[in-house]
Amino acid sequence: MDPRPTRPGNSKSSRTNLWLGGLTVGFLGLAGLFLAGTRSPRPARADIPPVDKKFLETTPWRQTYADLVKAKEDLSDYDCYGCHEKNKPPPIRFDDKGKIIIPKEHANIVMGHGSHDRNDLCYNCHNEQNLETLQVRDGRQVKFDNIPLLCGSCHGPTLRDWDAGAHGRTSGFWDRKLGEAQRLSCANCHNPHSPRIPPREPAPGPHTLHETTPPAQPGH
Amino acid sequence: MSAPPTPPDPTSDAAMTRRSFLRGTAAFGGLTALAASLAPLRELSDFSSTEQFLQKYYKEMTPSDMAKVIARIEREVQHQYGVRPHVRDLKPMDGVEFVYCLNLTRCIGCRKCVHACVAENNQSRNPEIQYIRVLKMPHGSMDVEKGDHNYKDAQVPDKGFFYMPVQCQQCKNPPCVKVCPVNATWQEKDGITVIDYDWCIGCRYCEAACPYFARRFNFTKPEIPKDRLNPEMAYLGNRPRKMGVMEKCHFCIQRTRAGKYPACLEVCPVGARKFGNILDPESEVSHILREKRVFIQLKEEMGTSPRFYYYFDK
Numbered sequence: 001m002d003p004r005p006t007r008p009g010n011s012k013s014s015r016t017n018l019w020l021g022g023l024t025v026g027f028l029g030l031a032g033l034f035l036a037g038t039r040s041p042r043p044a045r046a047d048i049p050p051v052d053k054k055f056l057e058t059t060p061w062r063q064t065y066a067d068l069v070k071a072k073e074d075l076s077d078y079d080c081y082g083c084h085e086k087n088k089p090p091p092i093r094f095d096d097k098g099k100i101i102i103p104k105e106h107a108n109i110v111m112g113h114g115s116h117d118r119n120d121l122c123y124n125c126h127n128e129q130n131l132e133t134l135q136v137r138d139g140r141q142v143k144f145d146n147i148p149l150l151c152g153s154c155h156g157p158t159l160r161d162w163d164a165g166a167h168g169r170t171s172g173f174w175d176r177k178l179g180e181a182q183r184l185s186c187a188n189c190h191n192p193h194s195p196r197i198p199p200r201e202p203a204p205g206p207h208t209l210h211e212t213t214p215p216a217q218p219g220h
Numbered sequence: 221m222s223a224p225p226t227p228p229d230p231t232s233d234a235a236m237t238r239r240s241f242l243r244g245t246a247a248f249g250g251l252t253a254l255a256a257s258l259a260p261l262r263e264l265s266d267f268s269s270t271e272q273f274l275q276k277y278y279k280e281m282t283p284s285d286m287a288k289v290i291a292r293i294e295r296e297v298q299h300q301y302g303v304r305p306h307v308r309d310l311k312p313m314d315g316v317e318f319v320y321c322l323n324l325t326r327c328i329g330c331r332k333c334v335h336a337c338v339a340e341n342n343q344s345r346n347p348e349i350q351y352i353r354v355l356k357m358p359h360g361s362m363d364v365e366k367g368d369h370n371y372k373d374a375q376v377p378d379k380g381f382f383y384m385p386v387q388c389q390q391c392k393n394p395p396c397v398k399v400c401p402v403n404a405t406w407q408e409k410d411g412i413t414v415i416d417y418d419w420c421i422g423c424r425y426c427e428a429a430c431p432y433f434a435r436r437f438n439f440t441k442p443e444i445p446k447d448r449l450n451p452e453m454a455y456l457g458n459r460p461r462k463m464g465v466m467e468k469c470h471f472c473i474q475r476t477r478a479g480k481y482p483a484c485l486e487v488c489p490v491g492a493r494k495f496g497n498i499l500d501p502e503s504e505v506s507h508i509l510r511e512k513r514v515f516i517q518l519k520e521e522m523g524t525s526p527r528f529y530y531y532f533d534k
């Protein structure tokens with residue numbers, strides 16, 4: 001069959017063949033291993049749920065009178081003389097402990113203004129002569145959509161900071177040549193009857209690559 | 221005339237001998253093994269190409285080079301995420317130096333800034349990469365070692381604590397830039413220290429050099445859900461990163477160099493974050509640095525001179 005003459009040293013060539021065969025099997029085995037490696041699932045990682053979109057919201061917490069007007073929403077809350085009588089300031093009543101009694105028509109109001117909630121006289125800010133406006137203690141009348149003037153009559157340094165942009169929320173453009181910045185008003189963040197910002201739920205904290213129990217609270 | 225029987229051609233199939241069979245098998249096996257050993261490169265091919273490999277250094281690119289690079293990035297992002305992004309190469313503006321001020325009296329530790337940043341800047345969601353760490357610190361101390369960023373309170377703020385968000389401080393004297401062996405990170409003239417993700421070799425020297433733990437490394441391929449990708453991108457900013465490169469806060473370059481406020485500022489529910497141009501005496505930050513009780517640059521003693529200032533109201 002083979003026309004070539006059989007060479008001497010046949011045992012040597014068969015040893016080479018044995019080597020080559022062995023290497024082939026070895027390489028194929030390695031190839032199999034590599035291929036299996038690329039297909040195997042990646043190491044298990046703790047599942048991190050996507051963050052709730054409520055934490056990405058940039059809309060303010062509250063709507064002011066001006067926002068309600070702009071959005072053409074229900075303004076019946078501001079229609080004072082739908083219930084009250086003109087030129088007859090409603091009386092303010094206090095209980096035995098000197099705490100203000102909120103009439104049931106205004107049950108949604110929680111009073112908590114000032115240290116020990118002592119700024120509880122409605123007419124400190126509301127105008128008893130015309131309930132549809134507010135008043136500064138020096139007698140100036142203020143409309144519901146211009147409250148920084150009213151708030152700033154007591155909170156002077158805060159108004160000064162707000163005017164300079166150091167207090168309050170801003171969005172839009174820092175470069176006023178390229179676009180407008182939107183400023184929020186006092187009542188967008190603070191409830192005038194209870195201005196302290198209430199505690200809230202924090203967004204989830206960081207997850208590490210290899211999730212472990214968080215380190216113990218540092219001693220303090 | 222009949223042809224004489226020719227001897228079988230040694231190269232034809234019929235002439236397959238045991239030797240040539242074994243040789244063939246060995247060669248085939250070797251090639252298979254080679255191909256298989258290169259298989260891990262297939263994962264890379266998703267996000268790197270010859271084009272990217274041959275790309276020039278950022279500062280040496282001409283506008284037409286950059287246009288090509290941006291076209292490549294847009295193509296790759298669309299291929300990977302199915303969203304056509306809008307990638308820009310925004311340059312620093314003249315007469316602008318950015319400064320960030322954070323009001324520690326106001327911050328309530330709600331961590332909204334952390335997640336707004338992740339959403340804006342296309343960070344990996346799993347493993348999770350976040351640029352901002354909010355430290356919960358006991359009153360009466362400024363020692364960051366007493367801070368805890370894993371707090372799991374149901375409600376914030378907690379009594380007796382204040383909250384200090386820490387992110388890249390955009391130092392005037394940045395140690396991370398000094399240690400980079402390939403100049404993949406540098407400080408731009410508006411004060412933002414940027415990273416070219418295509419030039420970074422992932423040695424993590426900068427991560428070690430940063431005293432604020434501001435830099436993050438992509439240990440794996442970043443994972444971003446397609447519906448959460450922000451398509452408004454900048455080359456030095458929030459374009460998707462690949463495995464093995466560093467990233468960090470860049471003051472939302474894609475927003476701030478277009479005149480807008482950063483995302484962490486806009487989401488802050490209490491207005492604790494203030495940002496602007498310190499070279500403009502009318503800006504908010506100028507007012508704050510002039511009028512407020514600005515007490516620190518964090519780790520002032522390191523001599524890094526951050527452009528990130530913490531201040532108090534009272």
